[in-house]
Amino acid sequence: MDNALTPLNREVSPLSNHALADLVACPQCDTLHRLVLVAAGQKARCRRCHSVLMSPHASAMTKIVMLALTATVLMIAAITFPFLTLEARGLTQRNSVIDAILAFSSGLMLPLSLAIAGLIVVLPLMRLAAILYVLAPMAIGWAPAKGAMRAFRFAQVLKPWAMAEIFIVGVAVALVKVAGLAILTIGPAFWAFTALVLVTVLNDNFMCRLTIWRTLEARRPHL
Amino acid sequence: MAHSGGSQTPPLTARAAGLVACPTCGRVHQAQTVHCLRCGQVLASRDGTSMQRVWAWLVAGFMAYIPANLYPMLETTTLGKTQSNTLLGGVIELVLHHSYGVAAIVFFASIVIPIGKFVAISYLALQVQRPDRNSVHLKHRMLEVVEFIGRWSMIDVFVVALLSSLVQLGSVVSVQPGIAAISFALSVVFTMLSAMSFDSRLIWDTDTKDSETA
Ligand SMILES: [Zn+2]
Ligand SMILES: [Zn+2]
Numbered sequence: 001m002d003n004a005l006t007p008l009n010r011e012v013s014p015l016s017n018h019a020l021a022d023l024v025a026c027p028q029c030d031t032l033h034r035l036v037l038v039a040a041g042q043k044a045r046c047r048r049c050h051s052v053l054m055s056p057h058a059s060a061m062t063k064i065v066m067l068a069l070t071a072t073v074l075m076i077a078a079i080t081f082p083f084l085t086l087e088a089r090g091l092t093q094r095n096s097v098i099d100a101i102l103a104f105s106s107g108l109m110l111p112l113s114l115a116i117a118g119l120i121v122v123l124p125l126m127r128l129a130a131i132l133y134v135l136a137p138m139a140i141g142w143a144p145a146k147g148a149m150r151a152f153r154f155a156q157v158l159k160p161w162a163m164a165e166i167f168i169v170g171v172a173v174a175l176v177k178v179a180g181l182a183i184l185t186i187g188p189a190f191w192a193f194t195a196l197v198l199v200t201v202l203n204d205n206f207m208c209r210l211t212i213w214r215t216l217e218a219r220r221p222h223l
Numbered sequence: 224m225a226h227s228g229g230s231q232t233p234p235l236t237a238r239a240a241g242l243v244a245c246p247t248c249g250r251v252h253q254a255q256t257v258h259c260l261r262c263g264q265v266l267a268s269r270d271g272t273s274m275q276r277v278w279a280w281l282v283a284g285f286m287a288y289i290p291a292n293l294y295p296m297l298e299t300t301t302l303g304k305t306q307s308n309t310l311l312g313g314v315i316e317l318v319l320h321h322s323y324g325v326a327a328i329v330f331f332a333s334i335v336i337p338i339g340k341f342v343a344i345s346y347l348a349l350q351v352q353r354p355d356r357n358s359v360h361l362k363h364r365m366l367e368v369v370e371f372i373g374r375w376s377m378i379d380v381f382v383v384a385l386l387s388s389l390v391q392l393g394s395v396v397s398v399q400p401g402i403a404a405i406s407f408a409l410s411v412v413f414t415m416l417s418a419m420s421f422d423s424r425l426i427w428d429t430d431t432k433d434s435e436t437a
Binding site: 025119154177181210213 | 237242247248263
């Protein structure tokens with residue numbers, strides 16, 4: 001495991017861009033490593049800053065595609081089923097996630113409601129779509145789809161902005177805050193959302209960026 | 224991990240080898256290459272505008288954080304009476320209701336994390352010009368923590384969104400979002416952009432421990 005990535009010595013002779021494909025530079029600290037096969041289930045870390053460079057998993061592509069499909073179904077369930085039901089003094093109110101988002105949709109608050117819709121529904125869905133677009137053809141052994149590189153880069157950029165898990169914690173806090181005012185019941189959409197978060201975490205765990213990039217490059221049809 | 228002997232050979236960076244690396248996919252190229260051959264990303268050995276963008280977003284984030292603390296986050300109307308809560312006021316109210324755990328979460332997400340981020344990013348940005356022998360690992364860890372934890376400040380914005388959609392029971396009780404919800408959300412987004420703009424390779428460039436032998 002340790003010798004999978006060996007630090008290079010100072011005497012690097014001028015190499016062509018093609019030969020340089022066997023090297024990897026740590027994205028965090030720029031240290032060069034010579035790339036050797038890393039076994040599935042193992043992690044290769046940078047010698048200098050200890051960031052994980054590679055963590056390949058057995059049949060990762062298939063697993064990621066299955067999990068991304070599951071996550072998409074869960075997201076659709078989460079936005080269509082009732083999310084929370086509120087009761088106070090004989091009045092009952094059912095809310096879907098969409099209702100929660102549209103709360104701000106008047107006047108000045110409209111940009112905020114759009115931003116929240118983006119962070120908890122739109123961006124996670126776009127990220128799932130991008131991942132499926134890139135990895136579904138790869139999982140069945142095809143060449144990458146047109147624009148797959150751009151789509152995967154897009155998925156990478158989106159990652160910090162998809163905030164479904166933070167929203168779930170927000171729901172928990174809101175439940176406590178509202179406890180004195182009304183009775184709150186959790187609907188099926190809440191559980192779909194929670195499951196979505198768990199599936200996303202599992203999915204990200206299987207995602208070894210470097211391995212996917214290298215596979216994309218290797219299977220790319222010649223330009 | 225076998226570190227034996229590892230420290231004798233100083234690590235060679237892509238830049239020191241006259242190469243340029245892609246931060247997105249790790250591919251290494253000849254110095255003059257413009258686009259990454261693997262993923263298409265525009266290449267730069269070091270992100271030259273990194274520190275400019277870090278400071279710009281950080282200042283913007285700080286400016287948005289001030290009104291976020293002064294104006295109401297939430298306005299609750301109970302039987303005709305309106306009560307408004309600021310960011311800190313919401314925490315205090317939770318404490319008064321003996322919800323200490325939740326109060327701690329909100330206090331951490333809305334006060335500790337944002338202020339910690341301002342301090343940490345400014346410190347890292349100021350230190351990036353100075354050679355450093357001992358604390359490079361620590362600084363890198365700091366940047367990673369800031370990047371990882373920053374998004375969690377959004378909790379309070381989501382809470383405001385949820386409460387104002389849930390609690391709309393006519394004249395009995397209703398909750399409206401306050402203007403601070405917008406400025407706080409902006410503050411979180413700006414500081415996230417600030418942390419993302421930070422090219423961590425600049426931190427490692429200040430590491431003099433390795434270059435002494437070169
Ligand atoms: Zn590194
Ligand atoms: Zn690249």
